[in-house]
Structures are given as structure tokens and as C-alpha cells.
Amino acid sequence: MISFSGRLVLLDIEGTTSNIAFVHEILFPYARQHAGPYLEKNATHPEVRKALDLMALDAGAADFAGWCPEAWPADNAREWLVAQIFHWMDADAKLTGLKNLQGLIWEAAYLEGGLRAPVFGDVPARIRVWHAAGISVRIYSSGSVAAQKLLFSHTEAGDLTPWLSGYYDTTIGAKREAASYATIVRDAGVPPKESLFLSDVPEELDAASSAGLKVALVERPGNRPVSATRHPRIVGFDEISIPGVG
Numbered sequence: 001m002i003s004f005s006g007r008l009v010l011l012d013i014e015g016t017t018s019n020i021a022f023v024h025e026i027l028f029p030y031a032r033q034h035a036g037p038y039l040e041k042n043a044t045h046p047e048v049r050k051a052l053d054l055m056a057l058d059a060g061a062a063d064f065a066g067w068c069p070e071a072w073p074a075d076n077a078r079e080w081l082v083a084q085i086f087h088w089m090d091a092d093a094k095l096t097g098l099k100n101l102q103g104l105i106w107e108a109a110y111l112e113g114g115l116r117a118p119v120f121g122d123v124p125a126r127i128r129v130w131h132a133a134g135i136s137v138r139i140y141s142s143g144s145v146a147a148q149k150l151l152f153s154h155t156e157a158g159d160l161t162p163w164l165s166g167y168y169d170t171t172i173g174a175k176r177e178a179a180s181y182a183t184i185v186r187d188a189g190v191p192p193k194e195s196l197f198l199s200d201v202p203e204e205l206d207a208a209s210s211a212g213l214k215v216a217l218v219e220r221p222g223n224r225p226v227s228a229t230r231h232p233r234i235v236g237f238d239e240i241s242i243p244g245v246g
């Protein structure tokens, strides 16, 4: 049990609010499985055309028309592109255009396909309690802010965004750098010592701790075991006690 009497709780997602397996065993396979059908249905959508041009840039071409050897959106053009996408996915390529298209596929999955993001059982109730106690609850994850908002709008426990006050991704800085945490607490208007950061990654806790935040290591089912860390450990958010709240 750790006691916290501050005004900001900053949460990591993967391994903290949600199972690590969700991204790797659900989201990425979903994007792969639905890439072909999604492109067939949305071939001429402006957002899709933008993603196609970004993919062409990733491949070293000036634009999609100059990259794709077939006339878009004919069947053979889509087959050619899907083969390229699978090749990148197999190589786990971190490319802007590919990420962009994956984001569009996931957005459609949440909005139309009934996809729901898992959160650990203690998460919804605790963030409601913290919010009601006047604590600002915010998210800091390597996934884009847009993807974070989609996730928390469509969890298995419903829409949790009414209790979340801010979202940060790596455009604000890397998760293992102290400066990122200093920037976030400044943005939230809360002193570092009144802020608590929860994550499953010791190096992220080291960085936040260096910036003056309180931290705790979250040990969820499916997380990689952490042998040595100087930080307190919790298995769930119920282990954080807030004076006057419980």
C-alpha cells in the first residue's frame, strides 16, 4: 500500500492500465487481417489517400501515384499494396504511413466493428474515485494521443474519457527522459512532488523520479518480471491510498 496526497496521477497504458498482449495479440493482427477489406471499402477516402502518399514517402517515392505500378484502386493495385503492407508488418517496420493506415483501420474497428479495449478491473473505479477527489488523471503512452483517446473511449468498461484530463505521447519527449515528465507536470499545472507516475517499466520510473515525481512500479499479469528496482511496487490501483478518500 502506498499513500498519495497529491493532485496529479499520470498513467502509462501497456502493462499499467491494459494488458500488454492487447496490442500485440489483438490490435496488430486485427490491422493485418483487415488491411485488404478496409482498403477495398475506403480506397478513395481522403484520409486513406493521405496514408497512401505517406507510405509512398516511406518507400522513397514522391507520391502514391508514382510508387504504385498499377492504377488505383483496381484489384491488382490493392493486392500489390497489401503485399507491401504485409512485408512491412512482418519486418515490424516503424513507418509513418503504415502507422497512419493502422490507425485508420483501428478507428473503424472501434467505431463500426465493435472492438473494445481491455482495462484491468480496478482501473475504471479508481480513476473515477481519483477524479471525484479533485485529482487530475492523465495518460502518457508511446501510442499517439489520437489512439489513446480511441482506446479510452471504447473500453470493455465503457467510455472512461470523462474522468481523464489530459493525454501525452512521445511528441512531448521520450518516456525514459526526465525532461518529458517535467514538461507534463508543468502542462498540468501541478508541482512534481504532488504528482504520481505509474508504469511497468523501471527506466520510465527512474526518469520520472529524477524529475521529482513520486512513482510506483505496476506489476500486472502478463508483464515482464522486474527483478531489481528501488521504487515501490503495486499489483493494482487499489493499493494507492489517498487520505480522506481511501
Ligand SMILES: [Mg+2]
Pocket: 012, 013, 014, 015, 016, 199, 200, 201
Ligand atoms: Mg508500459
